[in-house]
Amino acid sequence: xxxxxxxxxxxxxxxxxxxxxxxxVGDRVEQGQLIAxxxxxxxxxxxxxxxxxxxxxxxxxxxxxxxxxAPLARIGQGQGAGGKGQESRPEARGARRETGKEAPGKxxxxxxxxxxVRVSPAAxxxxxxxxxxLSGIEGSGPEGSIVLRDLDKGAAPRTQAKTAGFDRxxxxxxxxxxxxxxxxxxxxxxxxxxxxxxxxxxxxxEYNRDxxxxxxxxxxxxxxxxxxxxxxxHGGLNGHYGENGFEASExxxxxxxxxxxxxxxxxxxxxxxxRLTVPELMERLRDLVQRARGGGLRSSxxxxxxxxxxxxxxxxxxxxWGVIYPPQVAMIGFGRPRPxxxxxxxxxxxxxxxxxxxAADHRVCDGHLGALFLNDIEQWLQQPEAL
Amino acid sequence: xxxxxxxxxxxxxxxxxxxxxxxxxxxxxxxxxxEYDLDSMDAVNLVTAIxxxxxxxxxxRDYARMRSIADLLDYIEPRLAG
Numbered sequence: 080x081x082x083x084x085x086x087x088x089x090x091x092x093x094x095x096x097x098x099x100x101x102x103x104v105g106d107r108v109e110q111g112q113l114i115a116x117x118x119x120x121x122x123x124x125x126x127x128x129x130x131x132x133x134x135x136x137x138x139x140x141x142x143x144x145x146x147x148x149a150p151l152a153r154i155g156q157g158q159g160a161g162g163k164g165q166e167s168r169p170e171a172r173g174a175r176r177e178t179g180k181e182a183p184g185k186x187x188x189x190x191x192x193x194x195x196v197r198v199s200p201a202a203x204x205x206x207x208x209x210x211x212x213l214s215g216i217e218g219s220g221p222e223g224s225i226v227l228r229d230l231d232k233g234a235a236p237r238t239q240a241k242t243a244g245f246d247r248x249x250x251x252x253x254x255x256x257x258x259x260x261x262x263x264x265x266x267x268x269x270x271x272x273x274x275x276x277x278x279x280x281x282x283x284x285e286y287n288r289d290x291x292x293x294x295x296x297x298x299x300x301x302x303x304x305x306x307x308x309x310x311x312x313h314g315g316l317n318g319h320y321g322e323n324g325f326e327a328s329e330x331x332x333x334x335x336x337x338x339x340x341x342x343x344x345x346x347x348x349x350x351x352x353x354r355l356t357v358p359e360l361m362e363r364l365r366d367l368v369q370r371a372r373g374g375g376l377r378s379s380x381x382x383x384x385x386x387x388x389x390x391x392x393x394x395x396x397x398x399x400w401g402v403i404y405p406p407q408v409a410m411i412g413f414g415r416p417r418p419x420x421x422x423x424x425x426x427x428x429x430x431x432x433x434x435x436x437x438a439a440d441h442r443v444c445d446g447h448l449g450a451l452f453l454n455d456i457e458q459w460l461q462q463p464e465a466l
Numbered sequence: 467x468x469x470x471x472x473x474x475x476x477x478x479x480x481x482x483x484x485x486x487x488x489x490x491x492x493x494x495x496x497x498x499x500x501e502y503d504l505d506s507m508d509a510v511n512l513v514t515a516i517x518x519x520x521x522x523x524x525x526x527r528d529y530a531r532m533r534s535i536a537d538l539l540d541y542i543e544p545r546l547a548g
Contacts (some may be wrong), residue, residue, distance in 0.1 A: 160472070199485035199486055201487075202485065220481075220482060224485065226486075227486065227488050228490070284526075287526050292516075294514075297510060338505070340502075341504045368507045369511070393503050393505070396500065454512060
């Protein structure tokens with residue numbers, strides 16, 4: 080039996096609001112199952128449970144603001160399930176009740192089935208600005224997520240007291256806090272390398288030519304796979320820096336910086352990115368970007384990234400110098416791929432090329448390792464078929 | 467299917483792919499990339515959605531020429547079966 084606590088879903092998160100339970104008391108849960116939706120300063124995220132068991136008690140009501148680390152639910156083998164057990168309710172430990180509409184003894188299991196709460200960041204911001212309560216709105220977006228167009232119809236004004244606002248400013252503050260901490264605590268060093276993409280682009284054009292649109296690949300999928308392969312080899316760049324110093328991670332959970340239209344950024348991670356084939360990775364990338372913008376990111380994706388990639392794509396500039404996302408120790412940047420004059424053999428040729436950059440934590444490793452790492456990425460991109 | 471129906475299908479798909487775009491405000495001739503901040507991932511998702519919904523397969527080399535909703539309408543309309 081153990082308490083399931085509010086997970087930290089980013090270095091900048093102090094607390095989260097429990098928007099909805101997706102399980103009831105008595106439900107059997109399995110590791111990885113989504114059990115709640117939690118609103119942070121950045122998004123509404125689906126929270127996963129990390130053990131098998133039975134939900135014995137839900138400590139907090141929907142709508143409560145809960146500190147990171149405070150208990151949310153008790154997961155056990157089934158004893159003690161039911162509506163009693165209030166004496167164990169850790170009311171004072173960070174669970175601040177917001178509405179007070181539920182009598183403490185009321186069994187949460189008696190309520191109707193909790194609905195999926197999915198909301199796009201844009202809809203969520205607007206709802207905040209307008210003071211709308213999202214729980215009463217039916218979503219018409221992908222998988223029932225609430226999108227901008229849903230806000231016009233039938234949304235009841237929020238009646239309860241407004242909590243700490245989640246709006247554009249709040250997200251800006253969250254990014255400011257994480258990035259300030261990064262620049263304050265992490266002695267960054269920076270390296271850059273220009274990589275010839277002739278082989279990668281030729282392979283990609285060939286691959287995409289006769290495929291249906293849903294099977295086509297983007298250069299970003301090759302970039303991420305190359306970065307994941309190189310991270311798997313150079314453990315000094317892959318992991319977390321915590322109170323006890325650096326801990327390398329065996330898994331490569333590759334974060335991907337996703338720009339949100341209208342301002343803001345999230346960096347959800349693709350778990351075990353190095354083990355995916357390129358088409359699998361592309362599929363996951365699509366899904367991740369879609370959920371980052373449309374709602375439905377998971378807690379593990381926000382907390383377990385071991386290094387992050389930013390790929391600027393067609394609309395970017397030549398190079399991106401990243402700021403490391405703590406507690407990670409490396410940020411890899413891919414600039415805009417474009418034709419460049421390059422020396423090929425004895426002559427000059429116009430080749431597609433990309434600037435690959437690395438920002439790494441000098442407490443953990445030195446530039447020599449970083450250089451080996453960028454050279455590794457270059458080598459992988461010369462043999463895309465082997466990725 | 468007339469052009470207006472096709473347009474509303476395109477906007478519906480665009481809204482699913484980019485729920486943060488207010489599709490009521492989309493102008494046919496505006497650049498999807500520059501005005502509405504559509505990136506390469508959105509583009510590949512839009513091409514996928516058009517293929518699934520309308521059966522029109524836009525190759526990468528053709529999509530490179532599509533700037534706006536109007537361009538897409540011009541491309542798709544004559545290619546619709548029946």
